[in-house]
Amino acid sequence: MDIINLLPENIANQIAAGEVIQRPSSVVKELIENSIDSGALNIDVNIKDAGKTLIQVVDDGKGMSSNDAEKCFKRHATSKIKTPNDLYRITTKGFRGEALASISAISHVEMKTRTENQETGTLIFIKGSNIEKKEDVVCPIGTSFEIKNLFFNVPARRNFLKKESTEFKHIQDEFIRIALSHPEINLTLTHNGAEIFNLHSSILRKRIINLYTESWNDRLVPIEESTEIATIKGFVVKPEHTRRTRGDQFFFINNRFFKSSYFNHAITKAFEGLIKKENFPGYFIYMEINTKKIDINVHPTKTEIKFEEEKYIYSILLSTIKRSLGKYNITPTIDFDKESSFDIPNSILSQAASEPIIKVNSKFNPFKTKDNSKGLTNKGFGSAKSSSVDWDNFYSIDEEKENNTENYPPIDIVNSLESFSKFLIKDSYIITPSKSGLMIIHARRAIEQMTYSETLKSLENKCLSSQKLLFPLEKEVSINEINIWEQNYDLLKKFGYRGIIKNNLLTIKSVPSILQEESISECIDDILDTLEYKEIDESHITNKIILSIAKSTAMKKLNLNTNKSIQALVDKLFQCENHTYSPRGKKIIETISLKEIEDKLK
Ligand SMILES: Nc1ncnc2c1ncn2[C@@H]1O[C@H](COP(=O)(O)OP(=O)(O)OP(=O)(O)O)[C@@H](O)[C@H]1O
Ligand SMILES: [Mg+2]
Known part of the structure; x- marks a missing residue:
């Protein structure tokens, strides 16, 4: 089926046109982008002499019909937009119908292309915008371009090209940008016979590491x-x-x-x-x-x-x-x-934006240790452990501030930690006085963070224990879920999971000990929900499993009905290296300063 149209003049005139092809790297960029737009999953780029001798791009995309194979070299020929309004909903890389026209005007192009509906493909040889050859050819589904003699008819441009290493650097830069924008696509880059990149479909982090080095992971x-x-x-x-x-x-x-x-x-x-x-x-x-x-x-x-x-x-x-x-x-x-x-x-x-205000409360330092060293250590903020003694200091009202507010006589408070209660409101928030005002702790996020840290540590120390279920848990699972379970089973076993699948029924026999009974089912749902079949990065998957365990544990019924249990939770939270944000990046602690309280009560 033919899909390429020539844009009417009114749309063509709205398009920012100009020098599309400035150097070999522009050709590489335009060709790879076309391959991506064609739905290719594998794209191979082969360069000789930084593009001066050859630029070859081969894809396994949807290819072009025989008519389109000819039409695609015309100016304003595109299958990607049709109406002026389409210019405001562009989801493809291309839309101008300019690139191939520009490339074929200044080089020798050989293109082979075939759609899945055709038995034989089409070969086009075009030189300085003139089609010199069009014939049937045996070729795989997809499209391959070979660009030779770039700027053959624009000697000024050819003479302006920089030395080979510079031009190849430009090509490599374009390649990297595209590789980063589509980590799901397999991409290779070869220069003068040497493989520069061979990138397999992956998650973004892995793609970055593959483009740079392993050390980028950290x-x-x-x-x-x-x-x-x-x-x-x-x-x-x-x-x-x-x-x-x-x-x-x-x-x-x-x-x-x-x-x-x-x-x-x-x-x-x-x-x-x-x-x-x-x-x-x-x-x-x-x-x-x-x-x-x-x-x-x-x-x-x-x-x-x-x-x-x-x-x-x-x-x-x-x-x-x-x-x-x-x-x-x-x-x-x-x-x-x-x-x-x-x-x-x-x-x-519709209002003008202003820069966000970031408040740093310099007085708030619950991690101050006995020797007066600050919580900010060489490992970062919050890595200093707090002892219960520190809390006396932390919980005592800042008298200086208190006296500054108004001329009331100071309230006679028994100077002991127990006199300040902690409250749990709405089954979610722990409210407690702090030295600089009021501290609010999101209880579930705190539990999530604690479980996350604990599980991570046990995994690192290889001491994650497993509990055998008295009554195995049965779950109906989809084909996709079966794949996920099987693909990640070795890793799940490290966490203490054991189970078998038979006829779409997953029977779970053991689970990580850290999980409470009421969280088991939810946790497995979450794991099967969040893991994707394609994922190959083990540390990423491990993190997702730990997140699921932490989340399910935090979702269970809270057992915080005594001041002692709340205190224990707060103490345990502050033992975590990171206690300000949950593993999903949500804030755990918020403080309301005395100043804010005073302002509110004005
Ligand atoms: N690798 C390819 N596979 C399948 N079709 C292609 C391929 N390359 C180009 N085409 C077809 O040729 C048309 C013209 O390509 P061209 O790159 O000149 O324009 P465009 O991609 O539509 O817009 P732009 O000029 O912004 O890149 C495309 O719209 C597409 O239909
Ligand atoms: Mg294009």
């Missing part, structure tokens, strides 16, 4: 935020691993690489004070935004994007990254106050 701090305006995911590089070059900075919008000095500024600001002045932050940031709220059609290379709500995205980026750095104990505890939730009401969407 350098990445995950970031994640979901708001009505944008979803932001990805990684930033830990401050101590930032470098003097800008090479490791990547923004993607709906899986398309773009450049933005404005958003780069937000990230630089988030790293302020954490990295040396001459270093640049490293990041891999993926945004998902409604296509109606962005304009890709600004620049011929499509690397400049206009955002309708760029000020909000700036603020969201800044605070998300600050929070992630804080969560991973890289920055001192930051009190994010109201910014942790980004459900932005419609009424404020």
Whole structure:
């Protein structure tokens, strides 16, 4: 079936046209993007002499019919948009119908292509926009391009090309950007017969490691935020691993690489004070935004994007990254106050954005140890263990502040810890006085964090124990769930799970000891729900299993009906290395300062 149309003039004129092909790397980029748009799962790129002699891109995408094979080289020939409105809902890499026309105008192109409905494919040889050969050819489903003699008819451009290593660096850069925007695709890059990259379909973290080196695994701090305006995911590089070059900075919008000095500024600001002045932050940031709220059609290379709500995205980026750095104990505890939730009401969407205010409560330091050393250690904030003695100090009311408020005589309080009760409200929040005001602890998140830390530690020490169920648990499972169970069974056994599958029935005989009876079923559901069949990264899967165990444990009925049990939970929480955020990145502790209480009571 033919699918390519020639765009009518009114649409063609709306498209940012210009010099699409500036150097060999532009050809590589356009061809790989076309392969991705064609649904390819395997793309092989073969380069000779940095593209001066040969650029070959082979894909296993949907291919083209015989008519389309000819049409695709015409200007404004595209299968990707039809109406002017389509320009505002672009989900493909291409949409201008410019690339192949531009490439074939300045080079010799041989293309072979076949769709699954055709027995034989089509070969086209086109030179300086003239089709010199069109014939049937035996070839696999998909499309292959061979570009030779680039700029043969534009000698000025050919002479302007830089030395081979520089041109190949440009090719490699384009390849890396595409590889990062589609980790699910198998990609190879070969130069002069040497394999440069052989990337297998994987999760993003693994793709980054495959493009860089194994040591990058420890350098990445995950970031994640979901708001009505944008979803932001990805990684930033830990401050101590930032470098003097800008090479490791990547923004993607709906899986398309773009450049933005404005958003780069937000990230630089988030790293302020954490990295040396001459270093640049490293990041891999993926945004998902409604296509109606962005304009890709600004620049011929499509690397400049206009955002309708760029000020909000700036603020969201800044605070998300600050929070992630804080969560991973890289920055001192930051009190994010109201910014942790980004459900932005419609009424404020039209207002100008201001930078988020970040409050650092310098007085709040529950980790102060007896020798007066601060909680901030070389391992990061919060790694110092607190002893119960510290709590006396922590719980006592800040008298200085108390006296400053108004001229009431100080209340005569028995100076002992027991006199201050802890309350559990709404079966969820522990409220307790602290030295600087009031402290609120999210009880379930605290339990989740404690279970997470405990399980992780036991796994590291290889002392995770298993409990045999008196009454095996039976669960009906889908084919997909069976696959997940079987694929990850070795790992699940390490956690203490044992079970068998027969006729879509999973019978679980043993589970991790840490799980309470009422959480067992929920936990297995969560594991089968969150693991994906494709996942191959063991540490990632392990983390997901631990998260499931922690979550299910936190969801069970809370047994916090005495002051003693609440105290025990609070003490245990502060023994965890990270007690400010739950393993899913939610805040566990919030403090309301005396100043805020005073302000509220004015
Ligand atoms: N590898 C491929 N597999 C299948 N179809 C392809 C492939 N490459 C190109 N095509 C078809 O040829 C058309 C023209 O490609 P071309 O790259 O010139 O334009 P485009 O991708 O639509 O837009 P842009 O100029 O923005 O890249 C595409 O719309 C697509 O239908
Ligand atoms: Mg294209």
